[in-house]
Amino acid sequence: MERVTAYLVPVWAIGIFFVFILIVVAIFLVVPPLLGERHRERATDLAYESGIVSTGTARLRVDVQFYLVGVIFLIFDIETAFVLAWAVAFKRLGWAGFIEIFIFIGMLALVLVYLSRSGALDWRRKSPAGRRAP
Numbered sequence: 001m002e003r004v005t006a007y008l009v010p011v012w013a014i015g016i017f018f019v020f021i022l023i024v025v026a027i028f029l030v031v032p033p034l035l036g037e038r039h040r041e042r043a044t045d046l047a048y049e050s051g052i053v054s055t056g057t058a059r060l061r062v063d064v065q066f067y068l069v070g071v072i073f074l075i076f077d078i079e080t081a082f083v084l085a086w087a088v089a090f091k092r093l094g095w096a097g098f099i100e101i102f103i104f105i106g107m108l109a110l111v112l113v114y115l116s117r118s119g120a121l122d123w124r125r126k127s128p129a130g131r132r133a134p
Contacts, residue, residue, distance in 0.1 A: 068120055079108055 047054050086093065086101045093100075115121055 065123060072115060072120065076108070076112075079104075
């Protein structure tokens with residue numbers, strides 16, 4: 001009997017937690033419409049851009065190069081997190097860790113050289129004939 005009771009205690013705690021979460025979510029969904037302001041004006045649904053009245057549409061075509069540079073930035077940003085984690089554990093890792101991070105940073109440098117030479121970081125427009133515009 002003690003075994004069953006000891007097993008059910010954590011299950012009840014999780015159940016109470018989920019019921020509490022459901023109550024909080026219900027409060028967040030029900031209370032704001034009841035207590036919020038109820039005025040309707042012409043500018044209520046307009047986007048507010050720091051006091052600047054918006055003009056035109058927000059559906060602009062963005063060059064693929066922008067997304068490529070964004071992805072490259074994310075990759076190098078994540079790799080920076082690895083280097084910072086290595087810096088925190090620098091003394092415990094010793095020479096083996098130093099050699100490993102040296103290889104890692106070397107690989108990053110090689111990737112950066114590859115991206116630079118392949119034109120992934122070149123923002124100049126290409127001409128219709130495939131040549132780079134001056």
